[in-house]
Amino acid sequence: MKLEQLIIAYNEAVFDTDRDKALQVIQAAVNNGVSPEEIVFDVVVPAIEQMIKSISEDMDVNLAQHFMASQIAAEVTDEMVPRFKHSPDIIGRIVIGTAQGDLHSLGKQIVTGCLKARMIEYIDLGVNVPPERFVDEAVAAHAQVIGISAMMVHTARGEDGCLKVRQILEERGLEDQIKIVVGGAPFRFDHDLYKIVQADAWAEDGITAGKVIGELIQEVRR
């Protein structure tokens, strides 16, 4: 199977939320001599990019597809990276968690699944994360980005969420070194909300988040 056909077959399986078929496609490619590096960078990452393109073109892409694309991408990447000829270059690091008072972890799980394939390291702080901890962990890990997920309006806008993280970054003079990205349902219903909570960026969905986080990392490193 040529690389182009491989991408199409893998993408079809992902869009059909068919994990078993997607993994079969990858296994067949490995058996036919496609390198682990090609699998990740020429199949898995382009599949994520294709999904982002479909989202931006308002095609019928939905949460289940985001979820499956990210889980499959993470699974394939986890299996392929140890087989790389050289350890891959990590482009940056993020600490990620849900805002204090918020126990919804699905969005965060989708985001982290996609980060693996993009070679972005993440430290998952879990759910119900206090603002101080976001900053302390980001400093300790030399992370360029703090990711805050919030599924409810009061956790997205609350004084112990992004607003407080911003305040701490400001007080400690860290704003040039650490950027904040937010995501979650309230941000989808109000596209200006990320400005109100003083984040640097927001992502409409977990798949697009990987791209936004990559851009923020580049911004810090510039």
Add this chain to the structure above:
Amino acid sequence: MITGMDRLVAAINGGTSDRIPVFCNLLDQGALELGISLQEYYTHGERVAEAQLRLREKYGYDNVWSLFYVGKEAELLGCREIIFAKDGPPNVADFVIKTPADIHRLEVPDDISAQPAFEEELKCLRLLRAAVGGRYPICAYITATMALPALLMGMDKWMELLFMGPAADRDELLAKCHDFFVKEMRAYRQAGADVLVYSNPFGSTDFVPMKFFMERSLPWIEKDITAVGTPGVVYYCGMARFNKVIDIVLKRTGLGVYYLSPLDDLEQGKRIIAGRGLTCGVINDIKLIDWSQAEIRHEVKRMMEAGLPGGRFLFGTGVMPYGIPAENIRTMLEAAYEFGQYEKLEAPCLR
């Protein structure tokens, strides 16, 4: 005096009244109204009933709610820990299902009404029924079979099980959730709820692909509705869009009320329903926190222009966050009462 029920019945039947029905979902605001914490508020059915009646009286909208918070359903199935916030809805903090064995152990009570966790809701319903029964629709919130597992194990774990299996565990859980759904619906009806909001994010193509919807979601929706019947049942996908499935849901289930997403194209939704049911246009109330009075009026007017022609239209709200200023709630409702008058329409528009 024209009541909320009069307005609702007129709209459902394609008739007219003084104005269209206006539903406002003020839940957590009840605590604010009574000047107590959300935790104090939700532990007593009498308080919830009192606040629901006071809020309806204060603002003049057409419905009251028996819903405390969505996690109540998890409590009925064994959840023992709810986390309360000072300014937002309570959340399930301890999932009933943590391992596959918990699915096998899950027991659905025969009589939901007899459950201690239902006691306060029953008190609330009795008080609401005594005060406004038959005059103002009493709403209840019931999670669909396919969505209920998310409350019991978390949405991420449920998505894993739903899409990746094991199929036997998934099917066992769905069967138990369906059993619960049917019994819960019966309990609410017996207690006097008129409007039964059937909440199912998996009934939206924002959530699942159309292929999955047709093959997996729709059969469960049909099973749910066949088991409980359509009277009073409202199709709602938890603020997710569902215009793409309205026609098929309508044909396959006979459901007659559709509570759209604020992100749905309202005019398109109305066109698809085409007089076969009641279209409920839902304002993007997350923006109500920051909108100016002029922006609120403009949005309500826009929605009325999209939904009112042809009648069979209801104006509604979504989650109504706790942080919405009271004056913005009032501005929205007054605009809805003003722009929602049938006399604003040309007579031939109504059928």
